[in-house]
Amino acid sequence: MVKEIVVEPVTRLEGHNTLKVKLGDDGTVQDVQFSITSTRFFEKFLEGRYCEHIPRITPRICGICPIPHHLTPTKAVEDAWGVQIPPAAYKLRQLLQNAKQYSSHALHFYALAAPDFLLGPMADPALRNVVHVINQMPDVGAMALKMMDFGQKLCQEIGGKSVHPISAIVGGMKKPMNESARDLFLKQIGDQVEWSKKTVEIGLKVVEDYWDVVANVGVVPTYYVGMTKNGVHDIYDGDIRIVSPTGEKFDYAPQRYLEALGEHIPEHSYATHMYYKPAGYPEGIYRANTLAMLNAADKMATPLADEALQAMRAKIGTDVIHHTFAYHWARLIELVESIEVIATLLQDPDIVNPDCKTLDVQPREGDGVGVTEAPRGLLLYHIWSDAEGICKKANLLVATNHNIAGIEKTLMHVAKQVFEDKALDGLSLPDPWIK
Amino acid sequence: MAVKVAFLQNSDCWGCHQSLLNLHLGLLNVLPALEIVYWPAVVDFKYDSLKARADGEILVGFVEGTLRTKHDIEQTKVLRQKSALIVAFGTCSCYGSVKGLANQWSKDNLVKRKFSDVESIADGSGGEPTINMPGFTDKIVPVDEVIKVDAYMSGCPPKPEAIASAVVFLLGQKAHPMNDLSFCNDCTIKDNCLLDRGKLCFGSITSMGCSLKCTSDDKPCVGCFGPAKTVDSRAEKLNKMAKKPGKLSPGDIKSLYEFLPLFLNVPLMAGFDLAGDILKQIKRHGSPETTLANLPPTTMEIASKLMGFLKDNRGFTEISTVCDTCPRIIGSKSTMTRVKRDYEGLPNMEDCLIEQGYICAGPITQAGCGGMCLKVNSPCTGCYGQTEWGVDQAERFADIVLKGYNVDISKKELLAQVKDHLGTFEKFTLASNRKFKGGE
Numbered sequence: 001m002v003k004e005i006v007v008e009p010v011t012r013l014e015g016h017n018t019l020k021v022k023l024g025d026d027g028t029v030q031d032v033q034f035s036i037t038s039t040r041f042f043e044k045f046l047e048g049r050y051c052e053h054i055p056r057i058t059p060r061i062c063g064i065c066p067i068p069h070h071l072t073p074t075k076a077v078e079d080a081w082g083v084q085i086p087p088a089a090y091k092l093r094q095l096l097q098n099a100k101q102y103s104s105h106a107l108h109f110y111a112l113a114a115p116d117f118l119l120g121p122m123a124d125p126a127l128r129n130v131v132h133v134i135n136q137m138p139d140v141g142a143m144a145l146k147m148m149d150f151g152q153k154l155c156q157e158i159g160g161k162s163v164h165p166i167s168a169i170v171g172g173m174k175k176p177m178n179e180s181a182r183d184l185f186l187k188q189i190g191d192q193v194e195w196s197k198k199t200v201e202i203g204l205k206v207v208e209d210y211w212d213v214v215a216n217v218g219v220v221p222t223y224y225v226g227m228t229k230n231g232v233h234d235i236y237d238g239d240i241r242i243v244s245p246t247g248e249k250f251d252y253a254p255q256r257y258l259e260a261l262g263e264h265i266p267e268h269s270y271a272t273h274m275y276y277k278p279a280g281y282p283e284g285i286y287r288a289n290t291l292a293m294l295n296a297a298d299k300m301a302t303p304l305a306d307e308a309l310q311a312m313r314a315k316i317g318t319d320v321i322h323h324t325f326a327y328h329w330a331r332l333i334e335l336v337e338s339i340e341v342i343a344t345l346l347q348d349p350d351i352v353n354p355d356c357k358t359l360d361v362q363p364r365e366g367d368g369v370g371v372t373e374a375p376r377g378l379l380l381y382h383i384w385s386d387a388e389g390i391c392k393k394a395n396l397l398v399a400t401n402h403n404i405a406g407i408e409k410t411l412m413h414v415a416k417q418v419f420e421d422k423a424l425d426g427l428s429l430p431d432p433w434i435k
Numbered sequence: 436m437a438v439k440v441a442f443l444q445n446s447d448c449w450g451c452h453q454s455l456l457n458l459h460l461g462l463l464n465v466l467p468a469l470e471i472v473y474w475p476a477v478v479d480f481k482y483d484s485l486k487a488r489a490d491g492e493i494l495v496g497f498v499e500g501t502l503r504t505k506h507d508i509e510q511t512k513v514l515r516q517k518s519a520l521i522v523a524f525g526t527c528s529c530y531g532s533v534k535g536l537a538n539q540w541s542k543d544n545l546v547k548r549k550f551s552d553v554e555s556i557a558d559g560s561g562g563e564p565t566i567n568m569p570g571f572t573d574k575i576v577p578v579d580e581v582i583k584v585d586a587y588m589s590g591c592p593p594k595p596e597a598i599a600s601a602v603v604f605l606l607g608q609k610a611h612p613m614n615d616l617s618f619c620n621d622c623t624i625k626d627n628c629l630l631d632r633g634k635l636c637f638g639s640i641t642s643m644g645c646s647l648k649c650t651s652d653d654k655p656c657v658g659c660f661g662p663a664k665t666v667d668s669r670a671e672k673l674n675k676m677a678k679k680p681g682k683l684s685p686g687d688i689k690s691l692y693e694f695l696p697l698f699l700n701v702p703l704m705a706g707f708d709l710a711g712d713i714l715k716q717i718k719r720h721g722s723p724e725t726t727l728a729n730l731p732p733t734t735m736e737i738a739s740k741l742m743g744f745l746k747d748n749r750g751f752t753e754i755s756t757v758c759d760t761c762p763r764i765i766g767s768k769s770t771m772t773r774v775k776r777d778y779e780g781l782p783n784m785e786d787c788l789i790e791q792g793y794i795c796a797g798p799i800t801q802a803g804c805g806g807m808c809l810k811v812n813s814p815c816t817g818c819y820g821q822t823e824w825g826v827d828q829a830e831r832f833a834d835i836v837l838k839g840y841n842v843d844i845s846k847k848e849l850l851a852q853v854k855d856h857l858g859t860f861e862k863f864t865l866a867s868n869r870k871f872k873g874g875e
Contacts, residue, residue: 008482011475014449018567035567038446038504041545043553045536049858052778056816057533057862063450063592107456111477125479131466142460149459160811162457163450163592164818167811170778174812262557265550268566272550281558361778382554389776390854395554 002030009037012112012129014064014376015271015400021415029415034408036271036400046394051077051363051385052170054394058381059164061398064107066164067100067155068374069398071236074168076381079255079368081170081389083361088353089172090237095345096158096165097236097372101338102192103151103162104375105290105331109199110144113328117206120432136434140202143195150185150192154342157181172357179352189343196339200308203332209430210325217423218324220413221245222406223276223286225261226296227373233297233305233337235373240380241296242276242286247319249296254371257380261397264405273405274397287406288377288399290330295320302344305337324410363389377402438494440602441473441485442524443514445507446534447500451525452476454592458599465599473514482510488517495602497524498578501534501866506569508581515582522601526591528578530820531866533591535575536857538865538873542573574874575866590803591818591863597803614642618656619667621647629655630672635687637694639667640734655690658698662730670733677737680744691741698738756822757797757815761806763787770841774852777814788814790841794859798835799828818863825869828860829853 003023010017016038022031042061046054054073059066071093078085111130118137119128134141152162158177159165167174207214222245229238242250242260252260262277262284276284286292300306312321312329345351367384377399384393417423442452452474458465471478472493473485496518502508515521526532537545551561578584588601618638622628629636629650636655642663649656676683683691730738758765767786775792782788788795788809795814797806803819821828833846842849853859865871 009475011479011481012477014476016444016446016475020567033567037506037567037569039549040446040501040503040534041537041549044540044545044548045533048539048855050776050855052776053816053855053858053862056813057536057858060448060450060533060591063448063453066448066450111456129478131471131478134463134466142463145459145462148456152457152459160813161807163453166808166813169813174781175784258555258557261555263553263555264558265553265556265560265562265564267564268568269564270568277557281560357781359780363778388854389778397555 010034012115014062019411021411021419023419027419029412029419032408032412032415033268034404034411036269036404039270043394043396046383046391049391051080051383051389051391054381054383054391055168055170056166058396061396062374063163064104065100065374065376065379065399067096067159068372068379070159070165070168071097072370072372072374072379073381073383074170075370075372076368076383077170077370077385079370080366080383080385081362081364081368082366083171083358085172085358086353086355088176088350088356089358091345091348091350092158092173092176092356093168094236095177095342095351096155096168098338098341098345099151099154099158101151101235101375102335102342103148103155105335105338106144106147106151106199108375109203109328109331109335110141110148114206117210118433120429122429123432123434133434143198147192147195147199150188154185157185169357171359171361174357176354176356177351182346182352186346189339189346192339193343196336197304200332200336203329207325207329212428214323214325214329216427217417218410218414219322220324220410221322222409223279223284224292224295224320225274225276225286225288225378225402226293227371227378228297231298233293233300233334235293235334235338237372240371240378243292243295243320244276244279245320245322247295254369254380257369257371257382257397261380263397263401266405269404271400271404273408274401275405282405282409285405285409286402287410288402289327290334291321291323291327292377293373294330294333300333300337302337302340304340305333308333308336324414363387374399376400437468437470439470439472439492440495440497441471441493441514441518442476442497443473443499443510444475445498445500445511445527446503447525447527449476450592451499451527451598454590454595455598457595461595461599465602469602485510485517486513490516491519493518495520495522497522498528498582498584499524501527501531501575502572502578502581503534503575504569504571508572509569511578511582520585521578521582523578523584523587523589524598525593526589526818526820526863529587529589529867530577530864531575532818532863535864535866536862538574538871539857541874542571546571577867589801589818589820594804613661613664614644615664616643617641617663617665617667617670618643618645618647618660619669621645622650622656623647624650628669629653630669633676635673635676635683635690635694637673637690637698639669639673640731640737641698657690657693659693661698662734664731666731666733670737674733674737674740677740677744680741691744695738695741755802757800757802757804757806757809757819758787760802760804761787761797761809761815763809765790765840767791767841770843771836771849772843774844774849782812784812787840789836794832794853796832796860796862798840799823799832799860816862817860820864820867824867828864829856832860 005021007019018035020033055070059069115128155162160167224243227238228241240252264273264281275281365387370381380397382395496514523529546563618641621643634655637658638656641658642660765787769786769790771792782791796817797815800817801819
């Protein structure tokens with residue numbers, strides 16, 4: 001008889017998932033299904049829309065990462081129509097993308113992930129959430145909230161709205177930043193950098209406390225997909241980079257994505273599975289997101305973040321890191337980079353430069369590809385335009401697609417560790433910070 | 436004592452939840468009032484625990500997201516059963532949002548493009564996934580087509596301060612003192628008061644405790660302290676006036692306009708448009724069924740009549756469009772002579788975008804956002820929902836702008852120059868359009 005363990009829904013994540021683990025009589029893991037139970041058909045209903053309206057629709061794919069879903073289709077249409085944007089627009093978009101990265105990574109660490117570590121994996125589910133963390137650790141809670149608030153407010157200032165932004169347009173940005181607003185954000189940078197460092201300290205303490213878990217649970221060799229600009233970590237612009245399980249790196253210009261990225265339609269998930277095409281499915285299943293980005297990068301774009309990356313590589317490995325629990329650590333390294341990029345760009349006179357939009361934009365028939373790195377992984381839009389600039393067709397490969405097969409593969413690995421190898425039994429766990 | 440609330444996520448984007456979390460430090464004031472019994476985005480309770488709760492046990496259930504899967508429908512019905520009040524939370528739930536645009540195609544066509552006819556499928560796989568999968572609905576409908584809804588909070592997403600006010604308000608913990616006695620008790624004008632003189636003064640149903648500033652300046656009380664627990668005997672007179680609101684003077688209309696949002700505590704919730712949403716409720720169910728506050732019967736009667744008046748008074752409801760909160764000049768130096776696409780040129784920050792040639796949905800869209808898009812030089816696309824229902828939105832837009840804006844182009848030309856009518860005028864509300872058949 002097969003025993004089935006069902007988690008419905010999987011909580012503290014964006015989206016709708018059910019997890020099923022099937023165990024045989026002898027306790028062996030027969031199957032693991034990670035099922036995404038909803039999808040909304042954006043690919044289809046973008047057809048017939050004005051191409052320049054697409055970035056006003058697609059942010060509704062994800063309310064946590066609406067900024068990348070605003071900027072990436074804008075880039076794709078610019079690619080299709082052959083439109084260049086002014087340097088000021090490029091920098092404003094970089095700033096916007098990093099502001100989102102900052103708030104999202106802070107939210108992920110403190111609201112979605114931290115409850116597991118601060119209360120411990122065996123805690124009462126009724127208490128294992130950010131509300132309880134805020135109640136029990138008010139100082140840390142307030143700091144976390146002020147970090148998220150800074151990022152979201154900066155998104156709102158540049159994007160018009162922090163959730164579902166509107167200011168990017170094919171050809172650039174509708175408006176530069178106001179000088180007075182810029183000055184207000186600049187004043188807060190000192191505190192934000194300090195809090196980012198403090199967050200890394202908390203993260204390192206968690207890694208140290210849970211080292212037995214980090215080093216032994218969910219160490220799964222897979223491919224990785226990320227984005228780099230000339231090998232350097234970049235979340236707004238660059239080439240797709242694939243990393244093999246042994247650390248080989250392959251670069252593809254966004255327009256060549258079909259050579260690298262294959263899609264598999266599973267029978268048990270509405271979110272489809274992605275894999276590295278030359279390696280085939282399922283061998284080529286890759287993982288995306290923070291650790292994948294760091295595995296792809298030769299170096300980080302900013303000094304403090306690069307120092308932090310070197311520290312992680314010194315501790316875990318230099319070629320390619322397969323430790324699933326290192327995703328949190330990688331996220332904090334990206335968090336540091338984002339605040340450093342924000343600090344630099346806020347001091348750049350271009351972000352208040354009114355020359356932020358190419359005035360002469362003309363639609364043309366053709367297709368274009370836009371790629372950015374969203375907080376949860378690679379984001380790709382392929383848009384086909386007719387001569388009037390109306391969307392004929394769109395193909396979207398979003399972070400969920402890029403993550404889901406890798407997550408399922410990881411869950412299979414961990415399920416075997418837990419149910420077959422009884423790996424949790426001997427595991428050394430720290431005293432929870434919150435009891 | 437904390438009260439039980441639940442947040443349901445149907446096929447959504449998380450944006451309404453992110454908007455709530457955007458309160459950040461403001462959350463510290465809201466959270467202690469709540470016992471969150473279901474909220475997959477944030478807490479670890481599973482679906483079984485929701486199903487196991489007693490009927491009506493949850494005070495407020497927030498339903499968010501579109502009804503795209505059969506499971507969405509099922510869990511929405513479950514939450515209705517378990518909750519005393521249901522709030523349609525966000526534009527998906529109220530009107531279907533952009534996902535309603537999918538109603539242009541049949542389910543088979545949608546499924547084909549998503550799971551079979553895809554450029555990046557590279558291994559011969561394909562077809563609709565069916566294992567562990569709930570299956571899709573044939574088309575998107577608003578939540579109130581499936582269950583009874585007590586209050587609507589539109590916006591894509593609703594603003595954080597609006598959500599917080601609504602939560603606090605719905606939980607009966609609003610800042611209003613809800614004193615036993617009414618304003619009249621404190622008022623210094625005892626003889627021939629404003630109400631006696633035929634002015635629409637709301638003192639008789641409003642809580643006492645304010646500085647009496649309005650009546651001291653010989654202006655009527657507009658109810659900003661919220662309802663009193665008991666009403667003054669003068670309320671009968673007010674009730675009579677409310678029966679014939681059509682006879683109100685312009686000054687009284689102004690009082691009425693101030694009264695409802697202040698009294699019902701809606702300005703912080705979503706601007707005046709929440710009253711617009713209550714109107715939707717009246718339209719659907721014939722009478723106001725709002726359970727927004729435990730009002731004394733006379734007070735409820737007066738507020739209901741006045742809300743009913745708003746429903747039938749076009750001039751009044753037209754106040755609450757995005758244009759009314761837009762800082763740009765209508766009647767500017769610019770004039771629309773042809774329809775421009777959004778990518779063309781760059782509009783100036785002062786003049787109305789319509790008069791500069793761009794299509795902006797402000798004139799047909801409910802207020803509540805504060806004109807956020809306009810402030811970053813981008814047109815409104817209608818995410819708060821429309822101010823009139825059951826009409827052709829493109830035609831209505833054209834009629835309004837030809838009448839009240841600098842537009843020098845015929846209606847026919849204007850409408851012909853917009854190629855994508857549904858995506859331009861019904862981007863967020865197509866699912867609420869009962870006349871639209873679609874589904875080719």
